[in-house]
Structure formats: structure tokens, C-alpha cells
Amino acid sequence: MDKKLRAILVGCGGISGAWLTPIRQFDDVEIVGLVDLKPENAAATKARFELDRAEIGDDLTAMLKRLAPDLVFDCTLPEAHTKVATAALSCGAHVLGEKPMAVSMPEARQAVAAAEKAGKIYAVIQNRRYMDNIVAFRKAVTDGCAGRLHTLNADFFIGAHFGGFREVMRHVLILDMAIHTFDQARHISGQDPLAVYCHEWNPPGSWYEHGASAIAIFEMSEGVIFRYQGSWCAEGMNTSWECQWRAIGDQGSMLWDGRETIVGERPIARQNLVSPVESFQRPIYTHLNHQGHAGVIREFLDCVRNGGRPQTDCRDNIKSLAMVHGAIKSAEQRRKVDLSSLADDLVCGS
Ligand SMILES: NC(=O)c1ccc[n+]([C@@H]2O[C@H](COP(=O)([O-])OP(=O)(O)OC[C@H]3O[C@@H](n4cnc5c(N)ncnc54)[C@H](O)[C@@H]3O)[C@@H](O)[C@H]2O)c1
Structure with a gap:
């Protein structure tokens, strides 16, 4: 297998557990950084999921520059989604973020434009499709x-x-x-x-x-x-x-x-x-290999590795x-x- 994709996860609150549980089971991705405005949340998440090699911090921009990750997983609050996505895309990372994609249509369009400009994927977790x-x-x-x-x-x-x-x-x-x-x-x-x-x-x-x-x-x-x-x-x-x-x-x-x-x-x-x-x-229908968050994350990782766009790519998700x-x-x-x-x-x- 190719080398592991290196990822920063931002926003270590309630939903981050639904991400980290499957991420730890996928052997082609590694969490190299955890960011939260409250550093104690990042530290608690690092300990809970035994992410011994992950750096922790409260400044996403600084960590993006230092670690140059392949991926950013955005589990912050809705108002922060556009800022996190555009910062990550401009540093060359693909982004998978929590719903809703943005708190306004102008912000959503800004994020789509940033993904186009960077030539990277920005997809949104719509786990209820999976x-x-x-x-x-x-x-x-x-x-x-x-x-x-x-x-x-x-x-x-x-x-x-x-x-x-x-x-x-x-x-x-x-x-x-x-x-x-x-x-x-x-x-x-x-x-x-x-x-x-x-x-x-x-x-x-x-x-x-x-x-x-x-x-x-x-x-x-x-x-x-x-x-x-x-x-x-x-x-x-x-x-x-x-x-x-x-x-x-x-x-x-x-x-x-x-x-x-x-x-x-x-x-x-x-x-x-x-x-x-x-x-x-x-x-009769074909059962999915991965359900919910695991399904969206797996599809995103496969598209980053092999090309193609996830179902919930920002260019489609903006219609929802x-x-x-x-x-x-x-x-x-x-x-x-x-x-x-x-x-x-x-x-x-x-
Ligand atoms: N897909 C689902 O089924 C599902 C379920 C629950 C929540 N969510 C979504 O997940 C997101 C987070 O919800 P939650 O329940 O985990 O909230 P939460 O309040 O439990 O956690 C949010 C965390 O993000 C941190 N944070 C906020 N802004 C930040 C920023 N700019 N930079 C770094 N860290 C920041 C907070 O300090 C906190 O630790 C929301 O968008 C919510 O809608 C999705």
C-alpha cells in the first residue's frame, strides 16, 4: 500500500468520536495533529483515542504550515466551517468537514471557489446517505x-x-x-x-x-x-x-x-x-461496506487516493x-x- 495519508482533525468536541473511531480502523490514514480552540479538548481526545504521535494545538494555520498534511477533517461548529476549509485548501490539503457546509450561501460559494482554485476535494459529511x-x-x-x-x-x-x-x-x-x-x-x-x-x-x-x-x-x-x-x-x-x-x-x-x-x-x-x-x-440491494460517518470518510479517502469526487463533494452539497x-x-x-x-x-x- 502507498504511504499513509496524514491528517489534522480540527474541533475535538462531541462529534469527533464518530470520526476517530472509524479513522483508527482504516490503515491508510494517520492523525498527525489535533486542533481545538480549547487545548484541553485536543489533549483529552489524544488520550482517549491513544493518538500518541499526534501534535496538539489551538492554532490551525500554524499547524498547517508546520505539518503540511494531506487532509484536514473539520469537526468545528458551523460558523467556523468556511474559515477552516479555506485555510486548509489554501495550504494544499483536501478537506472533509461536518455539516452544514456553511452558515450562508456566500460563504458556501467562497468554499467551493477555494476548492476549485486549489484543485482539491472539499466534501461534507452527510452520513445519513450511507x-x-x-x-x-x-x-x-x-x-x-x-x-x-x-x-x-x-x-x-x-x-x-x-x-x-x-x-x-x-x-x-x-x-x-x-x-x-x-x-x-x-x-x-x-x-x-x-x-x-x-x-x-x-x-x-x-x-x-x-x-x-x-x-x-x-x-x-x-x-x-x-x-x-x-x-x-x-x-x-x-x-x-x-x-x-x-x-x-x-x-x-x-x-x-x-x-x-x-x-x-x-x-x-x-x-x-x-x-x-x-x-x-x-x-434486493447491495449492502454498504461502511455505514454512516465511516462510509463518508472511506469514500473521501478512496477519492483522494484514486481520483473522482465523493457523492457529497461541495459542488453537489451546495444544492442541499x-x-x-x-x-x-x-x-x-x-x-x-x-x-x-x-x-x-x-x-x-x-
Ligand atoms: N453528522 C452528524 O450526524 C452530526 C452530529 C452531531 C454534530 N454534527 C456537527 O458537528 C459539528 C460539531 O458539533 P459538536 O456537537 O461536536 O459540537 P461541540 O460543541 O461538542 O464541539 C465543537 C468543538 O470544536 C471546537 N471549536 C469550535 N470552533 C473552533 C475553531 N474555529 N477552531 C478549532 N476548534 C474549534 C470547540 O472548542 C469544541 O471542542 C457541528 O457542525 C454539528 O452540526 C454532526
């Missing part, structure tokens, strides 16, 4: 098990008490969580967003300062209507973190509970008030981010938002 059950559900949709898809619904209800940055973040549900679901909707439907109408609110008794609940309706590029409803302030009867999905086509309907269960029914005759139906089985910022703009201005203007030079539907 699960056996979404692969199976997507295959059922694209195989036409329910006919031609025209409607896609996703429900997300989890009363999550995180503490920390989320409780004071503006548009917290849409920006920090719904990015996953919006990206999943693009993945399942194979379509890109054209327009959105969104209503956002903070329910009475919410422990968030802003926007813990939202409903959004998207018009997608080949006519699918995607309806999202979610809340981080709904206790009891929780959905899965992957959402509860309904896909409706012109020949039937399918449900995925976001866990193991995928079921579908289609009419066997058009008669009576409600047509008699038959159930259908989910299709446009759904987020379009929904936020719609909620703020209480009107339907055209995403082609928001996404600017993006080619929707490509």
Missing part, C-alpha cells in the same frame, strides 16, 4: 416499485436536549438538522430543488431560543413535491433520526420508518371507492445547503423562495 436502509428505500423508488414518484414526505420529531450551541442558534432545526433530511430527499428522489415555502416557529415551552419546529414544501426539478415537517421540541412518540418517509408514485405508495422497516402497497385493480391493493417486497438557506429565507420573509436565484450559478436538475 446507510443500508436508505440505499434500499432509494432503490425501491428508482426501480419504480410505486411507479413514477410524485410526492415525498419526511417527518422528524425528536425532543432533543443537547445544551451547548444549538440552544442559542438561530434557525437551529433547519440549519443544524434538516440539512440531513433535505440532502436525503435529493438522494432518494434524484431531483434538485427549484423552490420552497417554509413556516418556522418555536413552540411554547421550547428550551431552544429560536426555530425548533418547521414545515417546508419544496418543488423539485422533475415535478416531485417534497414536504418536510420536523421538531426538536416534541417529546414522546419520537421518529428515528433518519425521519419517517412516505414516497407516493402513480402506481402505489411506500413507507420507510427510518429504521429497518420498508413496506409498500400498489393497487391490483381500480375499482370501488378505494382500490384493493397488494403488498410488495423491497428490492441551498434548500436550507432557501427555507430560512422563506420563513423569515413569509413567502415562496425561488432557489435558482438563491443557488445563483448552480445548475438545478443536473
